[in-house]
Amino acid sequence: MKEGLFSRCMLWLVLLFLLGPFAIVFMAGFSGGETLAFPPPSYSLRWIFEVLAADEFRRAFLTSLQIGLVATAVALLLGTPVAYALSRTRMPAMAAIKQVLTSPLIIPGMIVGLGLMRYVVLQIHAPVFAGLLIGHIALLIPYAVRVVYASLVNLRVDIEDAAVMLGASRLRSFFMVVLPNIRGAVIAAFFLAFVTSFNQVPVSLFLTGPGISTLPIEMLGHMENTFDPSIAALSTLLVLFTMAFVLVTERVLGISKYM
Amino acid sequence: MQKKHVGILLVMPALVFTLACFLLPVLALLLEAFQIDGGAWGLQRFVAFFGDPLNRQVFLRTLRIAVLVTLSAVLLGYPAAQAAAKVAPRYRGLMLGMMILPLMVSPIARTYAWIVLLGRNGAVNSALQALGLSDEPQRLLFSELAVYVGLLQLLLPLMLMSLVGALENLPRDVTHAAATLGANAWQTFCKVTLPLTQEGLIVGGTLVFTGCVTAYVTPALLGGPKVLMLETLLYQKVSVESDFGSANVIAVILVVMTLMVNAGLKRISSSRSKV
Numbered sequence: 001m002k003e004g005l006f007s008r009c010m011l012w013l014v015l016l017f018l019l020g021p022f023a024i025v026f027m028a029g030f031s032g033g034e035t036l037a038f039p040p041p042s043y044s045l046r047w048i049f050e051v052l053a054a055d056e057f058r059r060a061f062l063t064s065l066q067i068g069l070v071a072t073a074v075a076l077l078l079g080t081p082v083a084y085a086l087s088r089t090r091m092p093a094m095a096a097i098k099q100v101l102t103s104p105l106i107i108p109g110m111i112v113g114l115g116l117m118r119y120v121v122l123q124i125h126a127p128v129f130a131g132l133l134i135g136h137i138a139l140l141i142p143y144a145v146r147v148v149y150a151s152l153v154n155l156r157v158d159i160e161d162a163a164v165m166l167g168a169s170r171l172r173s174f175f176m177v178v179l180p181n182i183r184g185a186v187i188a189a190f191f192l193a194f195v196t197s198f199n200q201v202p203v204s205l206f207l208t209g210p211g212i213s214t215l216p217i218e219m220l221g222h223m224e225n226t227f228d229p230s231i232a233a234l235s236t237l238l239v240l241f242t243m244a245f246v247l248v249t250e251r252v253l254g255i256s257k258y259m
Numbered sequence: 260m261q262k263k264h265v266g267i268l269l270v271m272p273a274l275v276f277t278l279a280c281f282l283l284p285v286l287a288l289l290l291e292a293f294q295i296d297g298g299a300w301g302l303q304r305f306v307a308f309f310g311d312p313l314n315r316q317v318f319l320r321t322l323r324i325a326v327l328v329t330l331s332a333v334l335l336g337y338p339a340a341q342a343a344a345k346v347a348p349r350y351r352g353l354m355l356g357m358m359i360l361p362l363m364v365s366p367i368a369r370t371y372a373w374i375v376l377l378g379r380n381g382a383v384n385s386a387l388q389a390l391g392l393s394d395e396p397q398r399l400l401f402s403e404l405a406v407y408v409g410l411l412q413l414l415l416p417l418m419l420m421s422l423v424g425a426l427e428n429l430p431r432d433v434t435h436a437a438a439t440l441g442a443n444a445w446q447t448f449c450k451v452t453l454p455l456t457q458e459g460l461i462v463g464g465t466l467v468f469t470g471c472v473t474a475y476v477t478p479a480l481l482g483g484p485k486v487l488m489l490e491t492l493l494y495q496k497v498s499v500e501s502d503f504g505s506a507n508v509i510a511v512i513l514v515v516m517t518l519m520v521n522a523g524l525k526r527i528s529s530s531r532s533k534v
Binding site: 004006007008010011013014015017018019021022024025027028035036037038039078079081082084085086088089090091097100101103104106107108109110111112114115116118119120134135137138141145170195198199201202205206215216219220223231232234235236238239242243245246247250251 | 265266267269270272273274276277278280281282283284285287288289335336338339341342343345352355356357358359360361363364365366367368369371372373374375376378380381382385411412415416419469472473475476479480490493494497498503506510513514517518521
């Protein structure tokens with residue numbers, strides 16, 4: 001079984017290559033030094049506290065949280081009916097509709113951001129925040145549709161028909177019968193979409209201005225000016241949160257099957 | 260009959276939103292690239308863009324890095340995915356979790372590790388100097404190599420996920436059957452395993468390639484202004500030079516590249532399913 005040994009070694013190498021860098025970020029994040037150096041001269045929680053206390057990061061974090069929650073909620077409200085229609089009804093021009101709705105996955109995000117900045121913010125004078133929100137909603141709709149659709153396809157239509165035959169309206173049967181059955185997928189879609197929005201850089205890049213900045217954009221701006229370990233500390237916090245998050249969602253929802 | 264109307268009604272809000280708020284601004288931006296001063300239409304902007312050797316260099320660099328990263332992802336990812344597909348069911352969740360973790364982490368946190376490793380006072384330089392291989396810090400950051408490594412780490416999980424999926428769907432008996440019929444391991448791989456997982460390879464390759472072409476954070480942080488790729492060039496044109504004409508041209512190039520790769524993917528997968 002020589003071939004099996006080779007591929008197992010490759011697997012370990014690949015995992016080391018993918019996850020090893022996070023260990024480096026952790027070490028740099030817990031540095032006690034003044035500037036970014038590796039290995040750090042000493043270890044402390046100094047930069048972690050400094051980052052948590054920094055006003056600009058806290059403000060950007062709150063903006064990211066707001067954008068992420070609102071955009072995800074709207075995307076699910078718009079996307080769930082689409083998923084239902086795609087799985088339960090026959091429509092004319094279905095292929096074209098799908099094409100339009102999945103286009104945000106194909107068009108590079110930076111172009112979306114630039115287009116929204118120039119035509120929605122500068123020409124119609126919409127607030128920057130609205131432009132940012134629109135960009136994120138459009139990007140998240142395909143995720144919502146895909147995840148909810150996948151679980152609707154696996155749900156038998158009979159139980160809905162039974163509810164209708166027993167006198168429930170289609171709408172009532174959706175809320176009483178369908179929704180409780182696809183709850184897991186809706187929650188998975190929510191998490192997936194939120195993470196996508198929270199980490200988003202290209203769409204947001206042109207859609208931030210004075211007073212409005214998302215966390216990743218704020219981090220990029222900070223890195224241009226200073227070379228201290230604060231971004232390493234912030235990255236450490238983000239990685240730790242994401243780890244806990246992935247572990248929980250994979251255990252509870254099996255989120256990898258929706259990716 | 261009634262169902263048809265209900266379907267359209269359900270799709271309408273999302274469709275109108277995407278068309279008006281997303282596709283319209285993007286199309287307007289793309290069309291502008293074909294407009295010359297005075298309102299006439301033409302390709303002058305493209306001629307001017309590609310006339311600049313610096314722009315040509317960035318275009319070719321983007322293609323070169325994308326091809327190299329895609330090939331490397333296949334070569335590293337295929338054997339690793341083969342091992343991952345054979346992992347005992349009880350470790351499967353952990354394995355997939357480790358593979359999708361990098362995809363869920365902020366791209367800045369992911370890229371930051373390479374700055375720590377490759378910087379002037381970084382781990383690699385410290386090691387080189389400690390070993391006496393170099394007297395002064397080497398310039399490792401802001402190079403094509405740094406961008407290549409960063410993108411490979413960023414996008415390898417996409418290749419792994421689609422290959423693991425394809426390999427898990429591979430019926431176990433077929434490789435046994437090939438072996439029983441006298442094929443050696445290499446023949447079995449070339450004639451059975453590879454053709455049956457072709458689709459996963461193509462999907463993964465498309466994701467990695469378009470990921471390279473449209474990545475911003477990695478080339479911005481690891482390439483800097485010296486090693487520009489199309490996305491970082493686009494950002495520079497807009498925010499530093501206020502050169503919206505060139506930005507529009509780059510937007511068209513990026514969209515055409517991603518659409519072509521996606522159309523190619525669709526054609527390959529549909530022609531395969533017809534067979």
